[in-house]
Amino acid sequence: MLALDTSTPACSVALVQIPDAAPRPGAMRPLASPQVVDARRHGELLSPLMRDTLAEAGVKPADLAGVVVGLGPGPFTSLRVGIVTAATFAAALGLTCHGVCSLDGIGAVTSGRTGVVTDARRREVFWAGYADGERIAGPAVDRPGRAAELLRADGVDVVVGPGLALYPDVFPNVVAAGAGAGVAAAQYPDPAVLAALAAPDLLAGRAPAPLTPIYLRRPDVAEPHPAKAVTG
Amino acid sequence: MTRPAPNGTASGTPVPRTPVSRTPAPLVLGIETSCDETGVGLVRDGVLLADALASSVDEHARYGGVIPEIAARAHLEAMVPTIERALATAGAKASDIDAVAVTAGPGLAGALLVGVAAAKAYALALGVPLYGIHHLAAHVAVDTLEHGPLPSPSVALLVSGGHSSLLLVEDLAAAPVVSLGATVDDAAGEAYDKVARLLGMPFPGGPPIDRAARDGTPTIPFPRGKAGDGTFDFSFSGLKTAVARWVEARRRAGEPVPVADVAASFQEAVVDVLTAKAVAAARTHGVDTLVIGGGVAANSRLRVLAAERCEAAGITLRVPRPGLCTDNGAMVAALGSLKAAAGVAPSPLDLPASSTLPLGA
Numbered sequence: 001m002l003a004l005d006t007s008t009p010a011c012s013v014a015l016v017q018i019p020d021a022a023p024r025p026g027a028m029r030p031l032a033s034p035q036v037v038d039a040r041r042h043g044e045l046l047s048p049l050m051r052d053t054l055a056e057a058g059v060k061p062a063d064l065a066g067v068v069v070g071l072g073p074g075p076f077t078s079l080r081v082g083i084v085t086a087a088t089f090a091a092a093l094g095l096t097c098h099g100v101c102s103l104d105g106i107g108a109v110t111s112g113r114t115g116v117v118t119d120a121r122r123r124e125v126f127w128a129g130y131a132d133g134e135r136i137a138g139p140a141v142d143r144p145g146r147a148a149e150l151l152r153a154d155g156v157d158v159v160v161g162p163g164l165a166l167y168p169d170v171f172p173n174v175v176a177a178g179a180g181a182g183v184a185a186a187q188y189p190d191p192a193v194l195a196a197l198a199a200p201d202l203l204a205g206r207a208p209a210p211l212t213p214i215y216l217r218r219p220d221v222a223e224p225h226p227a228k229a230v231t232g
Numbered sequence: 233m234t235r236p237a238p239n240g241t242a243s244g245t246p247v248p249r250t251p252v253s254r255t256p257a258p259l260v261l262g263i264e265t266s267c268d269e270t271g272v273g274l275v276r277d278g279v280l281l282a283d284a285l286a287s288s289v290d291e292h293a294r295y296g297g298v299i300p301e302i303a304a305r306a307h308l309e310a311m312v313p314t315i316e317r318a319l320a321t322a323g324a325k326a327s328d329i330d331a332v333a334v335t336a337g338p339g340l341a342g343a344l345l346v347g348v349a350a351a352k353a354y355a356l357a358l359g360v361p362l363y364g365i366h367h368l369a370a371h372v373a374v375d376t377l378e379h380g381p382l383p384s385p386s387v388a389l390l391v392s393g394g395h396s397s398l399l400l401v402e403d404l405a406a407a408p409v410v411s412l413g414a415t416v417d418d419a420a421g422e423a424y425d426k427v428a429r430l431l432g433m434p435f436p437g438g439p440p441i442d443r444a445a446r447d448g449t450p451t452i453p454f455p456r457g458k459a460g461d462g463t464f465d466f467s468f469s470g471l472k473t474a475v476a477r478w479v480e481a482r483r484r485a486g487e488p489v490p491v492a493d494v495a496a497s498f499q500e501a502v503v504d505v506l507t508a509k510a511v512a513a514a515r516t517h518g519v520d521t522l523v524i525g526g527g528v529a530a531n532s533r534l535r536v537l538a539a540e541r542c543e544a545a546g547i548t549l550r551v552p553r554p555g556l557c558t559d560n561g562a563m564v565a566a567l568g569s570l571k572a573a574a575g576v577a578p579s580p581l582d583l584p585a586s587s588t589l590p591l592g593a
């Protein structure tokens with residue numbers, strides 16, 4: 001199974017061998033899981049990264065059983081690169097492509113009540129809340145302060161993910177509690193975790209849901225005013 | 233002379249055709265997403281086998297222009313279904329594809345990126361070469377699907393909502409297309425959109441203005457920007473302003489606006505400059521073939537005037553059918569097919585999408 005995520009500045013790929021029974025998200029060791037961090041170049045980096053990952057593992061595209069992709073939330077442009085790449089790659093091979101909320105790529109391997117925050121730009125964060133790896137709130141986009149408030153309301157006292165470093169003052173609880181946060185969560189969504197989450201559907205031969213990107217924001221457009229006079 | 237039947241087959245029974253030694257021409261998939269159309273074409277050996285299109289134009293109409301983020305979202309949704317539709321039309325499987333071509337630019341950055349990412353993924357999955365294509369060169373190449381190989385050199389006039397260019401074309405597959413001139417401000421199609429809005433017509437403005445103009449007379453002497461300035465550049469911004477001034481003066485005076493005449497006069501000003509400069513470019517470069525492409529090539533008055541002026545100048549005019557003039561995947565597959573046949577080196581998998589891709593790239 002090939003899994004990828006482009007919902008953050010990281011461009012992440014994982015090649016995983018799915019065992020016969022559905023694996024626990026944290027228990028699956030990928031054959032390869034390269035990651036390149038460059039927020040503006042997903043479109044250039046992703047396909048070569050997939051090519052090299054397959055080549056180094058000696059796996060041909062035709063050997064794959066399925067494709068998994070993080071659906072976001074994330075910046076629109078990089079998110080689309082990942083989703084269209086996964087969808088088209090799968091279609092060319094006649095494989096199914098399974099979409100998973102990208103935040104689950106961090107949250108599914110946490111324990112206790114944990115929040116995941118990533119950078120949504122414009123001084124906002126994408127966030128979700130987890131109870132022992134199960135998503136109980138979100139995904140949503142909010143101001144960091146509001147996200148912290150909503151997470152606290154869900155009993156969350158530990159926050160992980162790349163949004164943390166951006167707003168250390170908003171999520172200060174983590175600094176103290178971080179060491180006891182159970183499984184050390186990856187900084188960026190881990191596609192191997194996404195693959196484990198999609199594995200039950202793949203193993204059961206269930207048709208995946210349509211790949212709907214989790215944008216959480218509308219396009220920034222306004223309807224035009226009536227034609228303005230150019231004279232007088 | 234009779235050929236001995238192979239394997240002792242009795243004469244009279246149909247002889248199975250022995251495989252010809254030359255390999256069949258490559259089947260090329262072309263993907264175009266530079267603006268609001270998701271286009272996927274399939275071409276083999278200069279023959280168009282499929283041309284599937286999904287357009288988000290209706291989603292943009294209420295904004296009076298193409299909104300890049302809406303276009304990019306629509307491309308993502310349409311990509312796989314449009315590829316599948318093209319394959320079904322051609323009766324082909326993904327595994328039959330020998331090469332993938334994609335518009336690498338110029339165009340809307342976010343929109344281009346969706347097509348380029350899809351093309352790379354397809355090429356990678358199938359282990360076939362990828363060709364990054366220049367959008368304008370593809371607009372010229374699409375004519376070879378209808379009218380065969382293009383004489384070298386030729387001049388091409390490309391007019392649409394996004395571009396107004398005069399190009400010198402030599403070897404489409406191997407040599408970069410040379411720009412002779414381009415608009416210095418608005419594209420011709422953009423001027424159509426703005427004038428249409430002024431006259432209360434829907435977006436895109438080309439078809440309604442063309443229709444209205446048929447009932448009008450081009451009596452209003454709107455300016456011909458950059459006409460006779462010795463360059464092959466265009467300018468449509470002054471024309472657009474002049475039309476707006478004229479219409480507003482009428483409205484202020486409480487007089488009715490003769491919509492058909494305004495449309496006809498505006499259209500005449502546009503196509504007069506376009507065709508005059510195209511013919512002049514062909515003459516200057518000693519070229520006897522003019523190709524017209526782009527969405528505005530569907531304009532009826534442009535076709536008529538270009539035909540008249542080319543005939544008078546002894547120039548052969550080639551205009552693809554309207555469906556091939558607008559942005560589509562067929563044009564990208566057509567140029568990809570020429571490149572593959574010519575043995576041009578493929579593009580690397582880290583090919584960037586470039587909103588300002590220069591012609592020489």
Ligand SMILES: [Zn+2]
Pocket residue numbers: 367371392394526527558559
């Ligand atoms: Zn075009």
